[in-house]
Amino acid sequence: MANYNVAPLEKLVEQFEKMPGIGYKTAQRLAYYVLNMPKTEAREFSEAIIDAHEKIHYCKVCCNLTDSELCPVCRNEKRDKSVICVVETPRDAMAMEATDEYRGVYHILHGAISPLNDIGPDDLKIKELIARLSGDVTEVIMATNPTVEGDATAMYISRLLKPMGIKVTRLAYGIPVGGDLEYADQVTLARALEGRNEL
Amino acid sequence: MANYNVAPLEKLVEQFEKMPGIGYKTAQRLAYYVLNMPKTEAREFSEAIIDAHEKIHYCKVCCNLTDSELCPVCRNEKRDKSVICVVETPRDAMAMEATDEYRGVYHILHGAISPLNDIGPDDLKIKELIARLSGDVTEVIMATNPTVEGDATAMYISRLLKPMGIKVTRLAYGIPVGGDLEYADQVTLARALEGRNEL
Numbered sequence: 001m002a003n004y005n006v007a008p009l010e011k012l013v014e015q016f017e018k019m020p021g022i023g024y025k026t027a028q029r030l031a032y033y034v035l036n037m038p039k040t041e042a043r044e045f046s047e048a049i050i051d052a053h054e055k056i057h058y059c060k061v062c063c064n065l066t067d068s069e070l071c072p073v074c075r076n077e078k079r080d081k082s083v084i085c086v087v088e089t090p091r092d093a094m095a096m097e098a099t100d101e102y103r104g105v106y107h108i109l110h111g112a113i114s115p116l117n118d119i120g121p122d123d124l125k126i127k128e129l130i131a132r133l134s135g136d137v138t139e140v141i142m143a144t145n146p147t148v149e150g151d152a153t154a155m156y157i158s159r160l161l162k163p164m165g166i167k168v169t170r171l172a173y174g175i176p177v178g179g180d181l182e183y184a185d186q187v188t189l190a191r192a193l194e195g196r197n198e199l
Numbered sequence: 200m201a202n203y204n205v206a207p208l209e210k211l212v213e214q215f216e217k218m219p220g221i222g223y224k225t226a227q228r229l230a231y232y233v234l235n236m237p238k239t240e241a242r243e244f245s246e247a248i249i250d251a252h253e254k255i256h257y258c259k260v261c262c263n264l265t266d267s268e269l270c271p272v273c274r275n276e277k278r279d280k281s282v283i284c285v286v287e288t289p290r291d292a293m294a295m296e297a298t299d300e301y302r303g304v305y306h307i308l309h310g311a312i313s314p315l316n317d318i319g320p321d322d323l324k325i326k327e328l329i330a331r332l333s334g335d336v337t338e339v340i341m342a343t344n345p346t347v348e349g350d351a352t353a354m355y356i357s358r359l360l361k362p363m364g365i366k367v368t369r370l371a372y373g374i375p376v377g378g379d380l381e382y383a384d385q386v387t388l389a390r391a392l393e394g395r396n397e398l
Contacts, residue, residue, distance in 0.1 A: 030219075
């Protein structure tokens with residue numbers, strides 16, 4: 001087996017194998033795919049990797065990913081700058097955008113407080129959030145994940161902001177739309193009961 | 200949603216999305232992974248793609264992938280050059296090598312005859328195989344896949360070689376080791392019966 005390795009190919013396989021959810025077999029398949037690409041496409045792919053690294057940085061207001069000074073949301077004058085939705089990752093912001101319901105702006109923490117993984121408040125973009133809270137901001141929506149870490153982060157931030165007189169809200173917990181009561185876990189069901197609304 | 204796209208990131212996502220077995224969500228996950236890599240690693244990855252393209256070509260004897268003139272098997276003096284195992288792809292040769300049983304050399308066709316996909320004998324490395332058949336070669340083992348295309352290719356090649364007085368063999372069909380008779384398909388079972396050996 002070792003007999004048959006082609007070094008540049010093995011190197012490419014290794015690169016793919018490092019990625020999340022990619023095992024050796026898949027890495028091999030992807031490497032062969034890249035090898036069979038026309039040369040121009042391979043060059044494009046290679047450049048896309050470098051480009052992404054060199055052109056993308058954090059928006060200086062909300063810390064989302066962008067290739068300009070401000071991200072499209074912060075740049076958009078129609079967005080309501082008085083409401084800030086705080087999320088853990090850029091992908092969470094993207095998910096919120098996909099609802100087409102939210103008209104405020106975002107703040108990306110780039111993680112959540114997790115003592116087990118040695119991630120404390122100082123590792124997140126919390127200072128940057130505090131710095132944004134001028135008189136115009138009326139509400140901060142905590143949209144961190146419904147996990148222990150996300151909850152702890154939401155709690156930590158709300159304790160910082162409340163003394164500043166800012167309204168802090170949290171996304172509603174409950175049963176997912178289209179879900180089945182029978183299969184909902186107990187904690188979710190208990191939260192859904194707690195948060196029940198009048199009809 | 201469109202509102203939130205970062206062009207260089209979207210470009211990277213598109214590159215991953217083209218790959219086999221990678222959907223939009225996975226492509227996104229991979230692109231974010233690449234974005235979070237240290238810069239040096241990203242550069243390494245990008246170079247690995249270009250390197251694989253520029254350094255890898257076909258072995259001039261067996262048409263396997265290699266970064267030198269001859270592949271390691273053709274270069275190896277201990278390999279028996281009188282037996283050639285004909286496979287469809289470099290990965291098939293790798294699978295054969297992994298058995299650690301085979302001591303001959305290979306020939307890679309880079310495909311199989313498939314009229315439905317417009318692949319005829321001239322699209323495969325059959326001419327290159329014929330050119331190798333000097334007086335030294337005593338046996339050609341057809342190890343193309345056990346599919347209609349693989350069978351047709353094996354049959355086609357064996358008809359070319361037999362008049363040249365070369366022994367042409369085919370890998371045995373049968374039930375896989377560790378398999379279960381109950382779940383073996385009828386055709387495989389019939390072939391296993393046909394090819395039964397005396398104990």
